Amino acid sequence: MANIRIRNTNERLTKEQEVKSFLDKHDVLYEHWDMNKLPISLHNHFLLSNEEKEEILRIFDDEIRSLANRRSYKEWDVIALSDATPNLDELLKKFEKVHVHTEDEVRAITAGNGIFTIKGEAGYFDVELSPGDVISVPVNTPHFFTLVENRQVVAVRLFIDSSGWVAHPYEDPDFKR
Numbered sequence: 001m002a003n004i005r006i007r008n009t010n011e012r013l014t015k016e017q018e019v020k021s022f023l024d025k026h027d028v029l030y031e032h033w034d035m036n037k038l039p040i041s042l043h044n045h046f047l048l049s050n051e052e053k054e055e056i057l058r059i060f061d062d063e064i065r066s067l068a069n070r071r072s073y074k075e076w077d078v079i080a081l082s083d084a085t086p087n088l089d090e091l092l093k094k095f096e097k098v099h100v101h102t103e104d105e106v107r108a109i110t111a112g113n114g115i116f117t118i119k120g121e122a123g124y125f126d127v128e129l130s131p132g133d134v135i136s137v138p139v140n141t142p143h144f145f146t147l148v149e150n151r152q153v154v155a156v157r158l159f160i161d162s163s164g165w166v167a168h169p170y171e172d173p174d175f176k177r
């Protein structure tokens with residue numbers, strides 16, 4: 001389950017209902033997929049073959065199509081990051097810059113963890129994600145993504161148009177790391 005840290009106050013939200021209503025208020029989609037559907041071999045596995053990525057998409061086909069129908073996504077894939085990823089440090093440096101997109105950014109975590117830091121009305125907040133968490137950062141909302149200490153994640157990504165999914169840098173004088 002996701003939990004939230006509000007950066008200005010260091011307040012943490014860990015109760016499901018509090019997390020859900022905070023994210024609702026910020027127009028952040030937040031849902032769950034049942035990770036019991038995933039075979040044990042894919043629960044803690046981060047160096048995925050193309051066949052294994054296809055398998056994840058097959059297993060969650062109903063969930064993916066439900067989201068796609070509701071929110072107009074047209075394409076989806078699986079991304080896996082870990083210390084085995086070439087240039088992980090370089091990639092993370094790129095991900096950790098505040099940016100916006102011209103479509104929303106959807107991620108369904110199937111293994112590992114990740115943090116989306118998102119700009120809200122009262123400053124930035126961190127959403128720490130675990131397997132089963134599905135989140136969407138709204139269009140044109142400043143944010144960035146990073147990993148936690150274990151530096152590993154597998155996520156399904158959905159796009160309206162992946163060719164248009166570009167990070168536009170957002171210079172924010174209020175943002176402190």
Ligand SMILES: [Fe+2]
Nearest residue numbers: 101105144167
């Ligand atoms: Fe992004």
